Amino acid sequence: MNIVVCIKRVAATDSTIKLGSDGKSIDPSGVEFVLNPYDEFAVEEAIKTKEATGDGTVTVITLGSADAQKELRTCLAMGADKAVLLNAGDTELDAFNTAAMVGAYVKSIPHDLVFCGKQAVDGDDSQFPSRLATILDLPCVTEVQSLALEGGVYTAARDIEGAREVVSCPTPAVISTNKGLNEPRYANLKGIMAAKKKPLETIDVTTIAPATTVAELTLPPERPEGKILDTVDELIAALKNDAKVL
């Protein structure tokens, strides 16, 4: 079984975001970059699937700059077998050209199952998995919180507003993973050592143009200074007169 996992290198969620001098990007100095937290669930599920079936290869793929080799190595240390960096250098990427480029590559390799995270926590797009499935013409279930494979058919559950959807999905398929699906393993020392010997291929790619252009990145407006109230009655008055929710 050929299992593909798409991952992304992102700014850690607790990093302080400062604007770059171009006003369109962040200043990366002082920012810690990590494997996208939702992709940890995707890598874990891929390795688990391989372990359960007893055969197969887990290939992790990312489109990005050479720096992303670090996050690919993290996945190899967790237990993935090989990694591919589609090196786009510093080209401007959006969901449109990212999915097109990764999609073209995945099409060229065997892929029985494709795992993604539900969302990359930098752009918070939640676009790539559905786009990839459309490009690959595969069925897809997004934001999956439980997954069982039987006879080549997935039963997947996902939360929607006010309910849980249970979806039946034939494979090959694209699955995007949500928190709750599994407990991602940590890369132990043995894994980290083994990862150094695993293949990490770099392919230079020239991306197509993005569909959108960043015009401006801004910091959120400061919330006005809050007020500490002494009594519940004062709060009720504020909720009535200012917030008008009562």
Next chain:
Amino acid sequence: MTTIAVIAEARSGHLKKPSLEAVTAAKELAEKAGGATVTALIVGSGLGAAKQELAASGADHVVAIDSEALANYSGDGYAKVLVDALKELAPAAILAAHSAMGRDLAPRIAAALDTGLVSDATALHFEGGKYGATKPVFAGKAYKKSMFDSQPFMATIRPNNWEAHTGGSADVKDASTSLSAGDLKAVVKELIAAATDRVPLQEASVVVAGGRGLKGPEHFHLVEELAAAFGPGVAAVGASRAVVDAGWREHREQVGQTGKVVSPTLYIAIGISGAIQHLAGMRTSRYIVAINKDANAPIFKEADWGIVGDAFEVVPALTDAVKSAVG
């Protein structure tokens, strides 16, 4: 005449409120673009009531695709019929709510139409002949404004950022599809309704959330009672990750980076410290109230109003006061 399309959503026969908000956003954008009509599309089965609600949403035209095979959401099925309909309609812009359906469906449509998409938009633009949108990025720590170089423009919009309107009367056209159940790849086998009649977290106008300050799952009734005090259909219960990880509450209630993003009119944080990953999920709420016994808790920096005190004393008193205010 240029038209802006809205992909609307019905559940249990009724239109979802974020879809009405999307119609409002479309009308606003139509005005900025110098005049355009708004065409709302809806897919499903048994759409009678939802069609009427949509016809009175302020849209100019409604197109309903009613099909037994599409009674439940199917990513590939809905995308197929909508892409066909949208190709025929040729809108300048397409909007949908950033709901579970919108998040799954809009990128499929964008990929099929070979165009861009701004997801979770909080503002829409038309400048120098180009459409664009602004959305929170880095968990709300920055806002990104993007302009479109591709057509049509597409965006999913964050719930609770535009008002839902009723009034007006659109013409309703029933469209058919030849799609049958056999054409669908992934299919919904079962919908398990949440065991509560409360409003979904992301659609609630009030969210009452509890954290580790409540000390144990047995005290969460305080949070539930405060939510209930706002009256039926108003408030939903949320939780911090700490209490979800501890197994006190279900993940579906988690607010934040790895939970849900909510943007209600009022967010009440009880015994929640206000970690950056929690703020990511509630920072765009219109008003924020914090109840915490630690005056230095970071949540107070985000709050419009705060009470420094013990939740076990403040919350029951607040619940009583809200009850009598609601009447």
